[in-house]
Amino acid sequence: MEKYAEQLQAMAVLYAPRVLLAIITLIVGFWAVNYFVKLLTKVMQRRHVDATVIPFLQSIIEVVLKVVLVISVAGMFGVETTSFVALIGGAGLAIGLALQGSLGHFASGIMLLVFRPYRVGDLVTVAGFTGEVTEIQVFNTVLKTLDNKRIIIPNGAVTSGPITNISGQGTIRVDMQFSVAGSEDIDKVIRVAREVCNASPLILSDPAADILVNSQEIGITKFDVRPWCKSEHYWDVYYYVQENIKRQFVAQDVQAPTPAMNIMMAK
Structure with a gap:
């Protein structure tokens, strides 16, 4: 027992400083990696690197640096880094086979x-x-x-x-449809709808809004109203037109359609 105790004591004396140094190295190393990645991110932002690329590069650089750090710490214990790299490669292959979906997501990225x-x-x-x-x-x-x-x-x-x-082209068309009574004057309805579109600063004048008769049924005329706007204003324009066309139809006595039904009576 005394022999084993002496061996343990000798190993503790030999490896304790290395373990302590390894722990300190890992703590400082991870902090340094995080600091470096944040600093690199700020540099890329100042140099106006595409915002799409920055998070992707940030993730890859952080992973690579931390793997290098772990390999370096392993080398402090006398582990052959070439063997360690081979071990990581084998483990990576096994993990890759188990996580084919994740690798697919990476390739898609x-x-x-x-x-x-x-x-x-x-x-x-x-x-x-x-x-x-x-x-x-x-x-x-x-x-x-x-x-x-x-x-x-x-x-x-x-x-x-x-x-x-949706915003890839910079502008977008907002498609809406409104129905009025079949007896309403088509030119009047188009004029009211165009006045609503022209009154909004968010709706583009070029190209101008399309206001067209879509179809006519018994007692109903349907109009397509298609203004253009910047992509980020899509929903603002949509709700503006919906609300204000209704207001103007009421104000200018444009009648809503009345549901109609054909009744066939057998003699």
């Missing part, structure tokens, strides 16, 4: 950065969700919805379906 179907700040519809792109991460895309929810979507789900970039 690379594709999103290369082909740029959208950027940070764009209003998009992806994977059934509509919102503003706030981050494009290594594995996920983060959206802020119109009702201020934070939606995290795996990049694989984004690239596997259609991507609608």
Whole structure:
């Protein structure tokens, strides 16, 4: 027992300083990595690097530096770094096989950065969700919805379906339809609708709003009203037109349609 105790004491004397140094190195190293990544992020922002790329590069650089730090600390205990790298490679292969989906999300993230179907700040519809792109991460895309929810979507789900970039062109058409009584004067209805569109500073004059007769049925005439606006003003324009056309129809005595029904009487 005394022999084992002496061996343990000798090992403690030998390795305790290394363990303590390794712990200090890890603590300081992780702090330094985080500080460096934050500093690098600020530099990229000052140099006006694309906001879409910054979070992606930030994630990759942080992971790589922390892996290098762990390998360096392992070398302090006499572990051969080449063997350690081979071990990490083998473990990475095993983990990769187990996490094929995650690797697919990573590859999809690379594709999103290369082909740029959208950027940070764009209003998009992806994977059934509509919102503003706030981050494009290594594995996920983060959206802020119109009702201020934070939606995290795996990049694989984004690239596997259609991507609608609502704000990609800078302007957007707001499509609405209104119905009036079939007896109403078409020119009067078009004039009222155009006055409403012209009164809003958010609605573009070029291209001008389209106001067209869509269809006519028994007792009903349907009009399409299609103003243009900047993408970020879509919902403001939509609700403005909906509200104010109703107000003007009432003010100018434009009659709403009356439901009609044909009754066939058998003799």
